[in-house]
Amino acid sequence: MTSASRARLTTLANALGRQAVEGAGAGSALPSFIDPLDRTQVWLAIAVLTGQLPDDATVIKVARTAELEPARVEKEIPAPASGDLKSRNVRVVSRGVIVDVGHTVRTNITSGIQRVVRDTVSRWVAEHEEEITLVGWTPEFTALRGLTRQEAAVFGIVDASLPEGEHQTDLIVPWQATMVIPELAAEPDRTGRMRALGLFSRGAVGAVAFDLVPIVAAETTTSGMPGAFSRHLTALRHHQRIATISHSVAVEYEGWKSGLAAVGLSGPAVVSVPLPAEAGEVSDDVIGKTDRQLRVGDLPMVLVVGSHEPRKNHLPILEAAERLWREGHQFCLVFIGGQSWGGAEFVTRAAALSASGRPIQVVTQASDDLIWAAYRLARFTVFPSVYEGFGLPVAESIAVGTPCITSNFGSMREIGEGGGALLVDAYSDTEIRDAMRLLLTDDELLQQLQEQARSRPPRTWDDYARDLWDDLVVPLRGE
Numbered sequence: 001m002t003s004a005s006r007a008r009l010t011t012l013a014n015a016l017g018r019q020a021v022e023g024a025g026a027g028s029a030l031p032s033f034i035d036p037l038d039r040t041q042v043w044l045a046i047a048v049l050t051g052q053l054p055d056d057a058t059v060i061k062v063a064r065t066a067e068l069e070p071a072r073v074e075k076e077i078p079a080p081a082s083g084d085l086k087s088r089n090v091r092v093v094s095r096g097v098i099v100d101v102g103h104t105v106r107t108n109i110t111s112g113i114q115r116v117v118r119d120t121v122s123r124w125v126a127e128h129e130e131e132i133t134l135v136g137w138t139p140e141f142t143a144l145r146g147l148t149r150q151e152a153a154v155f156g157i158v159d160a161s162l163p164e165g166e167h168q169t170d171l172i173v174p175w176q177a178t179m180v181i182p183e184l185a186a187e188p189d190r191t192g193r194m195r196a197l198g199l200f201s202r203g204a205v206g207a208v209a210f211d212l213v214p215i216v217a218a219e220t221t222t223s224g225m226p227g228a229f230s231r232h233l234t235a236l237r238h239h240q241r242i243a244t245i246s247h248s249v250a251v252e253y254e255g256w257k258s259g260l261a262a263v264g265l266s267g268p269a270v271v272s273v274p275l276p277a278e279a280g281e282v283s284d285d286v287i288g289k290t291d292r293q294l295r296v297g298d299l300p301m302v303l304v305v306g307s308h309e310p311r312k313n314h315l316p317i318l319e320a321a322e323r324l325w326r327e328g329h330q331f332c333l334v335f336i337g338g339q340s341w342g343g344a345e346f347v348t349r350a351a352a353l354s355a356s357g358r359p360i361q362v363v364t365q366a367s368d369d370l371i372w373a374a375y376r377l378a379r380f381t382v383f384p385s386v387y388e389g390f391g392l393p394v395a396e397s398i399a400v401g402t403p404c405i406t407s408n409f410g411s412m413r414e415i416g417e418g419g420g421a422l423l424v425d426a427y428s429d430t431e432i433r434d435a436m437r438l439l440l441t442d443d444e445l446l447q448q449l450q451e452q453a454r455s456r457p458p459r460t461w462d463d464y465a466r467d468l469w470d471d472l473v474v475p476l477r478g479e
Contacts, residue, residue: 004087005049012048015092015175016041036066043200047173048092050078051085052142055192056199084167085143091170093133097473098172098179099124100144102137102190105151112392113210116245116275117183122155123465129157135172141189144172174201178476181207182468186225186232198238204476206241206268208468211389212252213311220311220386222341239268243472245390246411247272271471276464277395277415277456280372290373296332296359302436303378303402304335305371305393306385308343313384313426318349320433325358329440332359336366336374375400380439380446383412384426391415398456403449405435420453 018033034041042063046054054062058078066073104117125132134155135144146169149162163169174197185194185207198205214221214229236242237260244250250272257267295301302321306312314335321333339347347362354360363370375381381397381404388394391412397404398420406412408423416423422439424431439446 002087004089008049008051008090011090011092012045015044015048015094034066036063036070039063040200040202042066043196044092044173044175046077048090051088051090051171052078053144053173053193054078054196056196059196059200085138085171088167089170090173091146092173092175094174094176096131096133096178097128097477098133098135098144098174098177100135100137100179100181100185101147101151101155101183102135102141102144103183103185103187105136105147105154112390113184115392116208116210118154119461120182120465120468123462124469125155125157127465128469133172136166136169137190138166138171141187141193144174145169146172174203177201177203178473179203179205180473180476181205183208184210184232185235186228188228188231191228191231191235195235195238198235204241204478205239206243206472206476207236207239208472209236209242209244209249209253209270209389211245211249211387212256213387213389215256216252217311217387220309220342237265237267241269241271241472241476243271243273243468245273245275246414247274248411248414249389269475273464273468273471274414274459275390275392275395276459276461277399278458278460279375279396279399280368282369282372282376286369287373287376290370291377293370294332294334294361294363294374295377296361299330299332299359300379300440301374301377302331302333302440303374303381303397304333304383305337305374305381305396306383307337307340308335308346309340310342311385311387312337313386314346315349316384316426316429316432317382317436318346318353319429320436321360322353322358323433324437324440327437329437331379331440332361334360334374334378335362336371338364372396372400375402378402380405380449382432382436383407384424384432385412386426388412394421398453399458401450401454403439403446403453405432405439418456420449420456422449 034045039059043059046062062076065076099121101117101121104114134147136147138145148166148169149164152159152162214226218226244253250270253270257270260267304317308314350360350362375397381402383393383404383406385407388411394404394406394412394415404421405424406416406421407426413423422435424435
């Protein structure tokens, strides 16, 4: 037995409060001091001895073999997926709060979800650093691991003792711990292992729930997403608590939860913790530079923020703008958002309008400063999405005092009813066009909406991070 195997056996024994059997291998450890009828112990043994988090099918198979044919059990324990997992240190974490930021630390994309994770977890770290263990995943999504020095810095952690390379990080096994997933964890391998963790780790698991788009609006997503998301939901059903980003999404998850009785489960407690609407600060110089970059002449600017996927409903905006230009209305139309699945038709149509001389711009890469400046420069914004978990561009536009045309249902209605918005049927080209015409021509209405927007009480990221900790993490810990 290697020194790494011996160390892992000791780690397992310590976690269970037992004495390691000298000379025992990974397989013989199970019948030596693991109760095969207790599948939580089997899960822990596999996770520690292999350095991988098993899925539930593996746990059940190994447990049955350990009970009925203990001499064969070693053959049922999976081997590490890559060589370095065999020698890396395994650490069992049973204290504090484990926060899974695996996708956020692997991507340079600043989507709405990644923004929520960065802005929330960095505040948690500042307030509760001694209680928090941040974790990512190995490349094959087989094991949780500690963060590297560079990854930890994303959340404001400056620690020279952290390793620089991912292969040097400890492998982490949660046991009787509180674990929180503030991001969407829908990768198939990750989902299967998280489902088993929820079943067998003896801990409390909770997550932030962003939406149910792949289920209730599957036609607006990529072909593989509904299946992957459905598997993600099989992990969520074994969580103890989920926090949705709007009241609207909470209603949807309560509906999903009600169906779990059909498979004999009660599902997690669902609590709503709405996202914030905090206006970003930007200098006058940046506003002036952005004005010169985006505005055409001295035309009033109509702004659309969001990726060009079908769900965002950008094609009706293009058609409305063309109709209004033909009527003689003078304005420039600016889209800020990355290209996305299903956006080819939008790109083609926008390019054709631009080629015909219409004052339209599509900005696919933008800094936060440019976006916040654009919000302030716009006469109004348009966001008639057919589905949003929250609708951050609506909240952000209103937060800076710029009225928004948005959908009259779901989370967008929830945000807009507080004032500063015109609500329309997102499925009606006519209503979108009429609302745009109204805000282009009715200065008195525009001013009323501006005043409503500016009078709304702010909700900051500090507020959100604190509320999420109090309403999600604290109950998971039983405090």
